Amino acid sequence: xxxxxxxxxxxxxxxxxxxxxxxxxxxxxxxxxxxxxxxxxxxxxxxxxxxxxxxxxxxxxxxxxxxxxxxxxxxxxxxxxxxxxxxxxxxxxxx
Amino acid sequence: xxxxxxxxxxxxxxxxxxxxxxxxxxxxxxxxxxxxxxxxxxxxxxxxxxxxxxxxxxxxxxxxxxxxxxxxxxxxxxxxxxxxxxxxxxxxxxx
DNA sequence: TCGATATTTAGATAATTATCTAACAGTCTA
DNA sequence: TAGACTGTTAGATAATTATCTAAATATCGA
Numbered sequence: 589x590x591x592x593x594x595x596x597x598x599x600x601x602x603x604x605x606x607x608x609x610x611x612x613x614x615x616x617x618x619x620x621x622x623x624x625x626x627x628x629x630x631x632x633x634x635x636x637x638x639x640x641x642x643x644x645x646x647x648x649x650x651x652x653x654x655x656x657x658x659x660x661x662x663x664x665x666x667x668x669x670x671x672x673x674x675x676x677x678x679x680x681x682x683x
Numbered sequence: 684x685x686x687x688x689x690x691x692x693x694x695x696x697x698x699x700x701x702x703x704x705x706x707x708x709x710x711x712x713x714x715x716x717x718x719x720x721x722x723x724x725x726x727x728x729x730x731x732x733x734x735x736x737x738x739x740x741x742x743x744x745x746x747x748x749x750x751x752x753x754x755x756x757x758x759x760x761x762x763x764x765x766x767x768x769x770x771x772x773x774x775x776x777x778x
Numbered sequence: 779t780c781g782a783t784a785t786t787t788a789g790a791t792a793a794t795t796a797t798c799t800a801a802c803a804g805t806c807t808a
Numbered sequence: 809t810a811g812a813c814t815g816t817t818a819g820a821t822a823a824t825t826a827t828c829t830a831a832a833t834a835t836c837g838a
């Protein structure tokens with residue numbers, strides 16, 4: 589996990605919307621694709637970028653591939669972003 | 684300030700490096716440009732993107748233009764990033 | 779195994795972004 | 809005001825990224 593991949597992944601509005609959807613609940617690639625005005629391969633491309641950035645996890649369930657947030661890595665990402673800006677180095681923001 | 688501009692600004696490694704330099708101390712455009720293996724206009728372009736994203740503030744001082752971190756907006760940005768991931772609001776994701 | 783469904787991969791094209799050179803604009807000092 | 813210095817703007821090109829269509833892969837159920 590690198591901040592470079594993370595920020596590049598987060599730089600696209602479609603990908604951020606996907607993350608928001610997954611924040612609610614895990615979804616199949618097809619269900620995700622339905623929400624967007626773009627072809628399945630295009631959405632698949634975005635999912636792949638999110639997966640490479642380790643922001644999501646993909647697991648096959650029969651014919652479907654279920655995407656979900658990689659919450660532990662996301663915690664780490666937020667942590668690193670705070671460190672990047674020299675904020676909250678001691679990890680105790682949720683008091 | 685929008686997360687879209689913020690993430691797009693943070694997506695470039697040169698711009699992140701500029702922010703890191705400014706985290707240490709405010710610097711003129713020329714001093715920033717010296718650190719990079721690229722022309723001044725290119726660095727100027729990056730500075731402009733950071734300025735539009737409100738991550739930095741530019742102030743003229745004589746012949747120089749001094750860039751510094753916009754710390755209040757950066758606090759806000761980190762806050763919004765945490766909200767984006769649903770962390771630090773009422774937060775109960777770590778089970 | 780065949781056909782249907784779900785998803786990805788490959789390859790092409792379009793859109794966006796980074797970078798360059800050349801020229802312009804603001805500020806200082808003599 | 810001229811000349812030097814600092815920085816930006818304009819316009820062109822190169823590199824990257826998003827998107828599309830067509831084809832391939834994987835799984836399921838009859």
